[in-house]
Amino acid sequence: MSYSTTADHEEHHDHPSGILRWLTTTNHKDIGTMYLTFSLIMFMVGGAMIMAVRAELFQPGLQLMHPEFYNQLIGVHALVMIFAALMPAATGFANWMLPLQIGAPDMALPRLNNWGFWLLPPAAILLTLPFTLALFGIGDGAIATGWTFYAPLSVQGGIGVDFAIFAVHLLGISSVMGSINIIVTIFNMRAPGMTLMKLPLFAWGWLITAFLLIATIPVLAGAVTMLLTDRHFGTHFFDAAGGGDPILFQHLFWFFGHPEVYILLLPVWGFIPQILSTFARKPIYGYKAQVYSLCAIGILSVVVWAHHFFTAGMPVPALLYFMYSTMAISLPLAVLFYCWIATIWRGSMTFETPMLFAIGWIILFGIGGLTGLVLADVAADAQYHHTYFVVAHFHYTLFAGGIMGIMAGVYYWLPKMTGHMYNEKLGKLHFWLTAISFNLTFIPQFFLGLAGMPRRIPDYALQFSEFNMISSIAAFTLGLTQLLFVYNIVSCARGGKKATDKVWEGSNGLEWTLPSPPPYHTFNEQPVIR
């Protein structure tokens, strides 16, 4: 192995220290750390926004804020969580772990990598700056259309929409650059002997994600640019009075928006089997079936977009097509569930924090998937659509299926990245509090939706009071619990029990052959895979 020689090399390297080190770094581990830190900060920012929303919804009536401000919070919460928390977390893992997993010395395009990260903080500032500007009497606050930018509401909106459009452009450029980097790295920098069918599943998940991003981000960029010209330069893409069509925006947006769901989830689907296999001490079940299913989901995800707006009205054949194609996604997804469960079946399991999160993740993400299957039915969707039923559904997929998966990954790789073990007791406490309060937050929302509470309303009829109160209390618990997560990560980074190179008894893969933490440069000489 090559790491013994790289350790000597490190001393010859002369990199700047302090802030300049982070501004100029092209090292995949530094950039990965920055991505993950940024993601954690934005996760807390987005969480704080929704805490305010839940506080407003604690009781009927308006207690804390105007409806305008409420609308801004829900939209920016979603944009922050999707673009600034979940996506950077996945990119952070890709930066840290892909080169280690495929035996590459670094990412293929290190300077692009640096730029990709440093576009994110300005984008996050653009997104949230209108809140601050409004305090000084400039403009009327952040984007208030929900994260979906639907025209003509967004054509009507204030400067917050323009800020959000530019933020989305920056985030999009960052994502496309990250994707190009990952594709080039995976295709060109694999260790000798590592064929595509020997790639770790995490690399496969990211490879498909990267292609989806490159295919769909330009469509989003186009859609929001058309919105910008409608707002300021007299075009009428989305204005019927000028020959346009508001629904065109929904088609363009969801052509990006639906694959986006899988963009958020595919990297997680990649590393969860690795975690399951580690703690079940048993090889991954159905590797090839999983690879093909990931590809199938990637392809299906770009042909089902219109199920997000069935109630906008479509010809019957279109409704039927989008209904049946949406249902078809359940097949490859079922293959994945089958493989995940078969991976732990007859293993020798232990339940450290990453394993708890991974198993909780399968169960809760399962609820998200199954309710998604029901939502595909066009006629019933007329009732579910735009109610709290949908809110609960997509939080089961994106919080349970996304964030909790990311948390499993954090606990799994944190000892490798920092060289210290995290506090196991605290980690387990974090899992149980998260899982319980998450369910108590969102199960009532299923019932709220069925009873007829629309989403995105700042105030509600009296019959919805009890469930909203339960949901709010649980949401505050869920929010506070995440402070444990932050504390555990920070204290693990600062010190703690030394981690071994292998960290976990059942760990398997190139990253576990390196010391913990790995030296600044790794695999200067590529390992050979049998």
Add this chain to the structure above:
Amino acid sequence: MARLRITKIWQCLLGALLPLTAHADYAWNFPKPVTPMALDTLQVHNKFMIIVMVIFVVVLGIMIYSIVMHRKSRDYQPAGFTGPSTRSQLFWTLVPFAILLYIDFILMGIPAFHSVVAMEDTRTDADMVIKVTGSQWRWQYEYMDGPAKGISFVSNMTTPQEQINNQAAKNPEYLLEVDNPLVLPTDKKVRVLLTSTDVIHNWWIPAFGAARDAIPGFLRETWVKIEEPGTFRGQCKELCGKGHGFMPAVVIAKNEQDFNTWATSKKAELQAAAAGADKEWTKEDLIANGKGIYEKNCAVCHQIGGQGLPPAFPALTGSKIATGPILDKDNKMIKDGHLDRVMNGKGVMPAWKGILNDTEIASVITYERNALGNSVGDMLQPAQVKAMR
């Protein structure tokens, strides 16, 4: 004695639980369906929910069995398999997917197909047509044919601002009450055409199982056939700006005879209101009439006191438009003047000429010029508004 106390406790508990059981039927599910479509949706939903719950429980059961049995603390030795190795294993691996294929496209797919076709068939045997227009933040209803043909009115939320701001006790129908509910006959297939004047809205009554977007510049349609008389409440369910949560839709269903009686009296009422446009009004009457109209329609944005919410919603107090001239010396409407802005709108400001009648427009303009801290002193007669249409 003790027994008596226990009985009392039981009685109290039962008493506390009674309201729960009264709602129990539908508090955990869709509201009681009153149209064929809502009934179909409820049945489809119940069936699908049972299917997915069975799948969930079975899979969860398998996982729990594995978690309990296959653990290191039980000294369970890990197996090494990575896939099905024999033909019979392969067969059993494929069985769950065959079941899923059956569930997706036959068990769920076929009833879903019929529901979709029924939902989209708005024209077959339709008895009457109504048009629903969404505006920020109210609904406008228009009867296109039948005994109520020609009736058209606007429906605003009536929940007072004090209740929303928690300064007064809330009504039982808080946020779900309107001044002019839509009245529909029972047992008639009503084709509902939807459109909007500004942004996308969605007209939704949960008990009808129908929801359809109202899209500016386009017509969308759905249908309802209400099978029992009653009052049914719903809300806009497409984010449409700051008043999105305050845009209820209320429908009163009456049997055919009652509906016809209602139509006759409503027509007479609307005619009387239109006749008001031809009479000469005093300034005081116009201001008094305009106050209610302003508070119902304008105060959401321009605020009760006329101070507005700048920069999105400008103040009317001291506003150039609301204190400037209305008509030029030839009695023509001044472009971007007060009347022009109210009738035709601009940007976020809706065009009110389709929503308010002549008397209402004249009253509200006169009110805005002589109240809210303004004292221009002039007035506008309904007849003058009528002449500008």
